Amino acid sequence: MPAEPIPALLPETASWLRRRSWNAADRPVHTLPAAKRALGPAGTVSVVLPALDEEATVGGIVRVIRRELMERLPLVDELVVVDSGSVDGTAEVAAEAGATVVHRDAILPRLPAAPGKGEVLWRSLLVTRGEIVCFVDADLREFDPALVSGIIGPLLTEPDIQLVKAMYDRPLETDGAVVPAGGGRVTELVARPLLNLHWPELAGFVQPLGGEYAARRSLLERLPFPTGYGVELGLLVDALETAGLDALAQVDVGVRHHRHQDAQALGRMAATIYRTALERLDRTHRLKASADLVHPLLTQFTRDPLTRAFTAHTHPVTGTERPPMHTVPEYATRR
Ligand SMILES: O=c1ccn([C@@H]2O[C@H](COP(=O)(O)OP(=O)(O)O)[C@@H](O)[C@H]2O)c(=O)[nH]1
Numbered sequence: 001m002p003a004e005p006i007p008a009l010l011p012e013t014a015s016w017l018r019r020r021s022w023n024a025a026d027r028p029v030h031t032l033p034a035a036k037r038a039l040g041p042a043g044t045v046s047v048v049l050p051a052l053d054e055e056a057t058v059g060g061i062v063r064v065i066r067r068e069l070m071e072r073l074p075l076v077d078e079l080v081v082v083d084s085g086s087v088d089g090t091a092e093v094a095a096e097a098g099a100t101v102v103h104r105d106a107i108l109p110r111l112p113a114a115p116g117k118g119e120v121l122w123r124s125l126l127v128t129r130g131e132i133v134c135f136v137d138a139d140l141r142e143f144d145p146a147l148v149s150g151i152i153g154p155l156l157t158e159p160d161i162q163l164v165k166a167m168y169d170r171p172l173e174t175d176g177a178v179v180p181a182g183g184g185r186v187t188e189l190v191a192r193p194l195l196n197l198h199w200p201e202l203a204g205f206v207q208p209l210g211g212e213y214a215a216r217r218s219l220l221e222r223l224p225f226p227t228g229y230g231v232e233l234g235l236l237v238d239a240l241e242t243a244g245l246d247a248l249a250q251v252d253v254g255v256r257h258h259r260h261q262d263a264q265a266l267g268r269m270a271a272t273i274y275r276t277a278l279e280r281l282d283r284t285h286r287l288k289a290s291a292d293l294v295h296p297l298l299t300q301f302t303r304d305p306l307t308r309a310f311t312a313h314t315h316p317v318t319g320t321e322r323p324p325m326h327t328v329p330e331y332a333t334r335r
């Protein structure tokens, strides 16, 4: 029995992985201010933290960005926390740490704010000035400034790049227990399968739902923003359709520690993401009538223990099924 051929990524996705998947160390942070200066106004950078009840973590993130990427190295020009309707001390803590804090209701008041992360990311474009906009979640712990400088780097040095996603290990850390690479549950169970089957060009993204990504304002201002948790999948798919795969990139920035929601909350997130995907499948006519026209491969990533690089593993997604048993002749004569 000949061995089944090992399935592989789409050629353009494999090529993309070789040319557009980097490490933060590829662009040492001390070299970036010169690249920024050379760009002039096109090199201005705004960092935006969407924050809903993040008083426990937002201050630490703001302080590190200010100290490392505004004071020690002039990389970031403005640091804005958009308060998404917090009822805790998020606004006070963020302001005390040195961020500009804007409440979502103060932005475009003629349009009442919808609940959700995407809503505040969208509104942030109205109250920031940078030509490069970098989104960072406000629930991160042990925040490493490379999560910002790593994804800004390509936008300061590669004119053709328009959007850069961070990639990182995502340990699942709950109640003192740590499951290495256990995080990104909606990514692994919903988003990655959806993207692989319907947008296989994007199968090379290690963290398609990651909350740390940077993009040129000239791209972001042309894209719709799903107002809830569909924003990451929506922006990634729409950036592919608008700018093309070669305008997208990802950078390995190490590890990301964040607060984890429970399974019921992630179920609501998954439903929103699935709906966001369905709307785009319909909009771009990718929703194939026949199931055998979806791309039948799933590519997952693990970090190689020796090279420490993310390594792709591609698996077939079988869609075969058997006919109703009553149509099988032997069934009628069975004893
Ligand atoms: O309605 C919302 C929901 C979330 N967030 C922020 O968006 C980021 C990511 O949200 P969350 O941590 O809930 O998502 P997870 O990382 O658990 O998927 C965090 O900074 C949240 O404070 C927000 O601003 N408004």
Ligand SMILES: O=C(O)[C@@H](COP(=O)(O)O)O[C@H]1O[C@H](CO)[C@@H](O)[C@H](O)[C@H]1O
Pocket (backbone or CB within 6 Å): 117, 137, 170, 172, 182, 183, 184, 185, 186, 187, 188, 209, 210, 211, 212, 229, 230, 231, 232, 233, 258, 259, 260, 261, 266, 269
């Ligand atoms: O990637 C995921 O599966 C979810 C949940 O992560 P965990 O399972 O709690 O580590 O987290 C992401 O998804 C959200 C929706 O796109 C983003 O808004 C978050 O920034 C991101 O952390």
